[in-house]
Amino acid sequence: MNVKNEYQVFLEYLKQENKEKSVLYALSLLDENKMSIEDLYKNILAPSLIYFECDVDDKEICIWKEHLRTSIIRTILESVYAYIVKRKIEDKKIDKKIVVLTPAFEYHEIGAIMVSHFMLLSGFDATYIGANTPKTEILSALRAYEPDYIALSVTNPYNIVVTQQICDEIKRFFPNIKIIIGGQAFDSQAALSSIRYDYLLKDFDAIKTFADEVKL
Ligand code: B12
Numbered sequence: 001m002n003v004k005n006e007y008q009v010f011l012e013y014l015k016q017e018n019k020e021k022s023v024l025y026a027l028s029l030l031d032e033n034k035m036s037i038e039d040l041y042k043n044i045l046a047p048s049l050i051y052f053e054c055d056v057d058d059k060e061i062c063i064w065k066e067h068l069r070t071s072i073i074r075t076i077l078e079s080v081y082a083y084i085v086k087r088k089i090e091d092k093k094i095d096k097k098i099v100v101l102t103p104a105f106e107y108h109e110i111g112a113i114m115v116s117h118f119m120l121l122s123g124f125d126a127t128y129i130g131a132n133t134p135k136t137e138i139l140s141a142l143r144a145y146e147p148d149y150i151a152l153s154v155t156n157p158y159n160i161v162v163t164q165q166i167c168d169e170i171k172r173f174f175p176n177i178k179i180i181i182g183g184q185a186f187d188s189q190a191a192l193s194s195i196r197y198d199y200l201l202k203d204f205d206a207i208k209t210f211a212d213e214v215k216l
Contacts, residue, residue: 003035003043010044017065019072026076030083037083037121041114042204045073049110070110077113084120094123094214097147098180101138102131103154104162111183112153118204119151122211126151135166142174149178151201154185160194167196182206 006029013022026044029035035043052069054062100116102109109131119126129141142150150170154163167179178198185191186200201210 003039006034007044007047011048014048014069014072017068017072019075022072023076023079027079030080037080037087038118038204040080041117045076046111046114049073073110074113077110077117080117084117088120088123092123092215094125094211096124096149096214097145098124098126098149098151099141099145099147100126100128100151100153101133101141102183103138103152103159103166104132104134106154106156106159107131108155108183109153111155112151114204115151115153115182115207118207119211122207123215124211135162135169138166139169139173142170142177147177149180151180151182154181154183157185157188157191160185160191164194164196171196180210 010022010025013025026040029040029044030037049069052066054065056062056065098116098119100112100119102112112131113128116126116128127145127147133141138150152163152166154160163181163185167181170177170179179196180199180201181195181197182201182203186202192200199210201207
């Protein structure tokens, strides 16, 4: 899908740090049927963060700018949730629960939120429970929700060790819950070899393929 024009318009609003225009423009793309929710996430929202470059020398200001941009995208995602709920009703449901989160010390959460939305759109009963989630909280969530799967999103390679510990405990206390992992930290083969997991899903398309396999 060619969305170059729409992407440039959206990026301009983001560069101006104009939250109002960014949010309204993104939602107008759905309201006017210019693109699907999936295309909005894949071609507009995700790249606007992944390719974010700070043109200011001061590092502190750059981190602040990243926070601001993330907060705009987060507001859009929260608003799109209503569209997802409406569309999900028409789609075929998969009777499987998935808890999505980022583990302790992992603050990058936009990928996890988007992933939880893609899972909902694919028919799963998915719940995002938060970022920077400590091991004990994860284990209590699994006890309370009794999901079929847990999906861990990890971006920072420094968080591989904590992820490894969490996966070991899940396998020990909840052997029936399948572990899905994804995120930039797993781009490295070395990171993968230390972790006990059931599925590695790289991107949004992989979620769709996974859903089709579960449906069979
Ligand atoms: C926004 C941002 C932040 C924000 C995050 C705010 C928030 N609430 O989320 C803040 C300012 C907090 C931040 C902090 C840091 N950040 Co930062 N951040 C980013 C930035 C610009 C965007 C991240 C993002 O949201 N991407 C968009 C989403 C959609 O992409 P994604 O998460 O990769 O998800 C995709 C896939 O990976 C996949 N996926 C992800 N998870 C999962 C899970 C499953 C189950 C599945 C199926 C798929 C999947 O699906 C998505 C679609 O394809 C990236 C740049 C980049 N290239 O991504 C840097 C980046 C990730 N950050 C980086 C760094 C270094 C840091 C800090 C260490 C910086 C610092 N000096 O403090 C800290 C670490 C904080 C921590 N402890 O976690 C580096 C990581 C480099 C590396 N690999 O080591 C990056 C790549 C920047 C860079 N080029 O150096 N960051």
